[in-house]
Amino acid sequence: MEEQNKKILLVEDDPNFGTVLKDYLMMNDYDVVHAKNGMEGFEKFKKDDYDLCILDVMMPYKDGFTLAKEIREKNTDVPIVFLTAKAMKEDVLKGYKVGADDYLNKPFDSEVLLMKIKAIMQRKATDTVADSKQFEFKIGRFDLNSKLRFLKFDGGEPTKLSPKENELLRLLALHENDLMPRELALTKIWRDDNYFTSRSMDVYIAKLRKYLKPDPNVEILNIHGEGFRLVINNQ
Amino acid sequence: MEEQNKKILLVEDDPNFGTVLKDYLMMNDYDVVHAKNGMEGFEKFKKDDYDLCILDVMMPYKDGFTLAKEIREKNTDVPIVFLTAKAMKEDVLKGYKVGADDYLNKPFDSEVLLMKIKAIMQRKATDTVADSKQFEFKIGRFDLNSKLRFLKFDGGEPTKLSPKENELLRLLALHENDLMPRELALTKIWRDDNYFTSRSMDVYIAKLRKYLKPDPNVEILNIHGEGFRLVINNQ
DNA sequence: TCTTTTGTTAACGTTAGGTTAAACATAATT
């Protein structure tokens, strides 16, 4: 069995620092793709699958946060680490809000970075890997392609799904016929669990139910106080 | 609604700092158990299940690393965050080696700590794939699915159960054909044992008897002054 | 008999969820 190197997307506008960091990571057996700005970073992200993104916060045109948000719309799971100029508390908090896994204050120790990367990769490894790789689902007479964010009925014209619609339906599908806890969706998709995000989720459930109406054998049931259940009656 | 707070084990020998931190976390809806040293920390860890451990590194007798190692031997999954005195690189690296998820340099910003905790909890939010064994019961001609909270008769249409109905029937099923003491249900389900909760429980027993009526071989008997007994006559 | 415990039904108050529409935010287009 051939151990595949982990792939890292590094987005850093400082050419010197970026190159040094890239080389250092490659020396430590990571495959690194280096983008010089936010735009390029997003292009490269769309073209490939990465195990980790390291984003500089301060970049011209498109800063690290904006990029992170775009990345999160495409992929809720990939770990993101920010490089912040100094101990800017605001930046750190903002980073976590857009779904960062960690941050590092520049200048930082390269060994510490390596350890952080290792720790993050390990966490991911213990997470349900099988789940994150699954992007296509058969839901009754529907086909959900979660990567392209569309839903087909009877193989006809696909309906486009918004990022949130897509993620929610995907989570439900992953738990097909079983309980999908409210809390899970809220922490995974909304990254926060409060009254308003909860109501927001209910709104999305309503939207999904509309989409799924054409097939009477598919329904989203509520389990009061617990969550939802995507039931597929196959007859 | 019984949204369970996340439980944190905080091991910190400085009594002032420890108390302040504990209060701050509790203000933010975490259940916190505070241990004053490594030994006590390990004792408390063994006695309960925690969602997160926050360990001070510098402690007399047993330092945070040693404690972390012991914790890891018992549990490979629980997230651990270290509090290090300052940016001691050695400490940070050592921390990651014993399986830390993150670290914080003292003094640290409390909001940043909160965000880190949130981020860590969210990662862990990935499905607690509870074994279905514990949640499925055969009760005469009924099937109880305690996770999805429904009761099926002869494999037909499932009847939805409310949380309390479900818990109560599950407790009875766990004690099948045996005494299920009143007090047990009251403390486990109602978390209080007084006249009113007791009457409330009787109301639920009545509801359950109605649900179970279709199978004459299943009944809930009362043992005066003691509790109830779910009897299943298999002929 | 008389007291305590249990059985049962109905009424009530509270919270969670379903749904729609408006407000707000952001990205895309002109």
Place this chain on the structure above:
DNA sequence: AATTATGTTTAACCTAACGTTAACAAAAGA
């Protein structure tokens, strides 16, 4: 830069679900 399209959150209103309590009846034990 201004406008339009798209996505998301917030607000509002309504219904359903749930749990508690009260009230009265029946049974058990003393």
